Amino acid sequence: MKSSPETRYDQVAKTFDLIRSGDTRRWKEPQTRFFRQLRGKTLYVGIGTGLEIVNFPPGLDMVAIDTSREMLGRSRPRVDLYPGKMRLCLMDAERVGFPDNHFDSILTVCVLCTVKNPVNGLKELYRVLKPGGRLLSFEHVLSRNPFYSIPLRLMSVISSTLTGSYLTRDTVSNIRRAGFRVESDTNVYLDIVKAVVGIKPA
Amino acid sequence: MFLAMLGGMTVGMIVCFILMVFLVPPLGAFEVMIPLHNIGMWGGMIAGMSRAAGISEPAILLTGASTGFAISLLVLISDYGHKPSPLPDFPVHPPEAPAP
Numbered sequence: 001m002k003s004s005p006e007t008r009y010d011q012v013a014k015t016f017d018l019i020r021s022g023d024t025r026r027w028k029e030p031q032t033r034f035f036r037q038l039r040g041k042t043l044y045v046g047i048g049t050g051l052e053i054v055n056f057p058p059g060l061d062m063v064a065i066d067t068s069r070e071m072l073g074r075s076r077p078r079v080d081l082y083p084g085k086m087r088l089c090l091m092d093a094e095r096v097g098f099p100d101n102h103f104d105s106i107l108t109v110c111v112l113c114t115v116k117n118p119v120n121g122l123k124e125l126y127r128v129l130k131p132g133g134r135l136l137s138f139e140h141v142l143s144r145n146p147f148y149s150i151p152l153r154l155m156s157v158i159s160s161t162l163t164g165s166y167l168t169r170d171t172v173s174n175i176r177r178a179g180f181r182v183e184s185d186t187n188v189y190l191d192i193v194k195a196v197v198g199i200k201p202a
Numbered sequence: 203m204f205l206a207m208l209g210g211m212t213v214g215m216i217v218c219f220i221l222m223v224f225l226v227p228p229l230g231a232f233e234v235m236i237p238l239h240n241i242g243m244w245g246g247m248i249a250g251m252s253r254a255a256g257i258s259e260p261a262i263l264l265t266g267a268s269t270g271f272a273i274s275l276l277v278l279i280s281d282y283g284h285k286p287s288p289l290p291d292f293p294v295h296p297p298e299a300p301a302p
């Protein structure tokens with residue numbers, strides 16, 4: 001029987017922090033700079049175990065969602081330490097239970113690789129973002145260089161089976177397809193890990 | 203020769219995959235995956251062909267090590283080429299009020 005992405009993350013929750021420890025250390029500095037753009041009421045999509053909370057500016061009013069109960073549970077101690085407001089919700093990015101034009105900014109970190117239908121998910125995020133608001137996406141995508149894209153395609157077979165995460169997505173195009181205007185697209189590692197800003201036109 | 207190359211590539215990639223399990227947690231997923239896969243693939247191919255050509259073990263080892271070093275260096279240089287260095291101070295919207 002094939003498990004759903006939610007339960008797959010329930011299963012990897014125990015080892016997630018260990019597997020991500022190298023990335024967490026390497027991404028601290030670029031994430032801290034990038035997240036400075038977050039403003040006001042913020043939707044944080046796919047909080048996982050909350051590894052990046054320490055990189056957030058203080059004082060935001062956040063709602064953090066995830067489809068994995070186990071990951072949400074593990075994020076709780078980090079959420080409690082955040083110097084601002086943060087509420088946790090078990091919620092799917094493809095069915096966000098908030099009204100239209102509700103958030104000032106939205107953040108995704110390594111989650112658009114996992115959302116089942118990323119363009120649908122992004123359209124839903126577009127709906128709940130206020131006009132003029134910003135989508136900040138710190139995500140990995142498929143490289144355009146074949147020396148890098150072959151390993152990504154091979155590893156994607158394994159990661160999609162284990163966790164439902166694909167290493168082959170064209171997230172920048174998906175952000176555009178959902179209606180956002182891409183304001184900036186900055187490489188963090190090669191052309192694979194990117195910090196992308198999308199704007200919902202006012 | 204072709205079979206030796208293919209065999210070498212397969213063995214190289216399997217070895218690198220096992221190494222990845224140990225190296226990803228301390229060093230980061232993509233920083234390990236990209237160079238290691240290429241080292242396994244190209245290093246393995248070269249080693250397989252060298253062996254089929256009857257080249258001595260120490261020479262094969264030396265070639266493997268040099269290939270690994272060269273690929274790591276190329277990926278590192280390519281990374282510097284890809285990103286602005288240092289990463290920009292992303293614009294803040296709306297602009298922050300100047301400190302009093």
Ligand SMILES: C[S@@+](CC[C@H](N)C(=O)[O-])C[C@H]1O[C@@H](n2cnc3c(N)ncnc32)[C@H](O)[C@@H]1O
Pocket residue numbers: 005006009020045046047048049050051052065066067068071091092093094109110111114115116121165
């Ligand atoms: C790779 S983890 C990233 C976690 C965290 N953002 C980080 O970078 O450490 C992906 C997370 O997204 C969650 N996720 C997957 N699909 C989702 C969806 N459709 N809606 C909300 N969260 C989702 C998973 O449960 C998992 O916790």
